[in-house]
Amino acid sequence: MTPPKIYGLIGYPVKHSLSPRMHNDAFEALKINAEYRLFEVEPAELEGFLLDDIPVKDIDGNLVSKEDILGFNITIPHKVKAKEILEKKFPFNQDTPQILQNLYYVKLSGAINTVKRADGELKYFNTDATGFFKSLTQKEPLCLGFKPKGKKVLLVGCGGAGRAIIASLSWIDVGVEKIYINDINKEAVDSAKKHFSQLPQYSYLKDKLEFISMEQISDKIKDSNLLVNTSPVGMKESDGSAIDKSLLHKNLSVYDVVYNRQTQLIKDARSLGLAAVDGLGMLLYQGIDSFELWTGQKAPVEVMRKALREATSK
Numbered sequence: 001m002t003p004p005k006i007y008g009l010i011g012y013p014v015k016h017s018l019s020p021r022m023h024n025d026a027f028e029a030l031k032i033n034a035e036y037r038l039f040e041v042e043p044a045e046l047e048g049f050l051l052d053d054i055p056v057k058d059i060d061g062n063l064v065s066k067e068d069i070l071g072f073n074i075t076i077p078h079k080v081k082a083k084e085i086l087e088k089k090f091p092f093n094q095d096t097p098q099i100l101q102n103l104y105y106v107k108l109s110g111a112i113n114t115v116k117r118a119d120g121e122l123k124y125f126n127t128d129a130t131g132f133f134k135s136l137t138q139k140e141p142l143c144l145g146f147k148p149k150g151k152k153v154l155l156v157g158c159g160g161a162g163r164a165i166i167a168s169l170s171w172i173d174v175g176v177e178k179i180y181i182n183d184i185n186k187e188a189v190d191s192a193k194k195h196f197s198q199l200p201q202y203s204y205l206k207d208k209l210e211f212i213s214m215e216q217i218s219d220k221i222k223d224s225n226l227l228v229n230t231s232p233v234g235m236k237e238s239d240g241s242a243i244d245k246s247l248l249h250k251n252l253s254v255y256d257v258v259y260n261r262q263t264q265l266i267k268d269a270r271s272l273g274l275a276a277v278d279g280l281g282m283l284l285y286q287g288i289d290s291f292e293l294w295t296g297q298k299a300p301v302e303v304m305r306k307a308l309r310e311a312t313s314k
Contacts, residue, residue: 005034006068007294008058010049011075014038015059018311019073022287025307029300037064039072046078047085050122071116071294073287079111079160083124086112090121101171105129108167108205110195111160114290125293128164131286133174135277136226136255141305142281146226146253149175154217154224156242157231158183158192161257165228170208180220181211183231221247227265229256234263241265248272259283259312284308 009019015038023036037058041049049056055063074082083106092103105126106112114125139145153169155162158181169176183189189211196205212220221227221243233242234256241264248254254269257279269276284305291299 002033003068005032005070006037006064007034007071008037008039008069009073009075010039010041010046011078012040012042014040014075017075018283018308019287021311022284022304022307023291026291026300026304029303030295030297032295032297034295037062039069041078043077043081046081050082050085051089067117069117071114071290073290074113074115076160079113082115083110083112086115086122086124090123102126104171104201105164105167107199108170108196108201109160109163111164113164113286114293116293125289126164126167127286127289127293128161128282129168130289131284132165132257132282133168133171134285134288135281136168142277142284142308144253144255144275144277144281146255146275148226150177151225152176152178152180152223153226153228154180154182154221156182156227156229156233158188158211159185159230162230163192163195165230165257166209170205172204176208179209180216180224181209182214182217184214217243218247221252222249225251225253227252227254229254229258229263229265232258234258234265235260237261239264241268245272248274250274255279257282280308280312 009017017038020036020038027034039056040059055065057063102125109126109129112124112126114127116123135143136146148169153176166179169179193211196202227243229242231242233239235258243265245268248269252274254274254276256263256265259279266276266278287304288299288301
């Protein structure tokens with residue numbers, strides 16, 4: 001019997017992930033002999049996992065040759081460091097439009113979340129950026145159906161997820177007019193400012209991005225069409241809202257990347273009749289993009305969506 005192809009997720013920790021359910025259901029639906037496994041990789045072990053030819057164990061204790069792992073996703077806290085490691089070893093060397101767009105997403109976000117083993121190399125992508133955009137713009141379950149061209153966006157949080165969303169929204173074909181950025185963490189703001197200012201794209205970005213203080217939120221949100229929360233606020237049941245309910249207005253759509261619960265921000269937005277979605281669509285579509293990059297087959301979207309909904313009872 002032919003052993004299954006192996007895909008997976010690396011991070012620290014990873015046991016909470018919904019990705020195995022989504023991908024394994026997809027493999028089964030398409031009758032692909034493959035398994036999606038979880039690999040808990042401590043920060044000190046990351047470079048060895050990516051570059052050294054050593055066997056590794058999944059969280060169930062099964063020993064796996066790294067050459068047999070044909071593709072994997074990357075989650076917290078490895079997205080930035082993995083990009084830095086792989087960029088040195090495997091620099092981009094293609095100039096097709098798809099590669100150029102992915103290069104923009106990777107460079108601008110400074111992070112990767114999907115890796116594919118091919119042609120003796122590890123090819124890397126940021127499907128967080130593509131997954132967010134698809135879940136933002138498409139009109140289907142878990143998606144917002146928002147048209148970003150010519151619109152203004154208020155983004156709360158500029159960590160890893162925030163940077164992927166900035167990359168997604170600032171791609172030239174998207175046509176967003178302005179992205180206001182706020183984060184209560186001064187270190188995150190300083191790091192993001194430094195990161196963007198060092199990019200070759202900064203001359204294009206500097207008029208599109210505007211970092212704002214907490215005091216400016218009440219003013220800037222008035223002419224914003226989309227509010228995106230990428231901060232951790234809302235992940236705990238005891239959390240309040242990332243934005244005061246009194247600041248929400250009828251011309252605002254709301255996207256909260258938190259997907260493990262209905263946040264207070266989502267509750268407030270929906271109570272006012274505003275279009276609002278959580279981050280489950282982003283999780284779904286980054287997974288779809290990863291699946292198609294790995295397998296070369298069209299992903300069974302309905303199967304993957306159903307798996308996530310059942311896993312979260314949504």
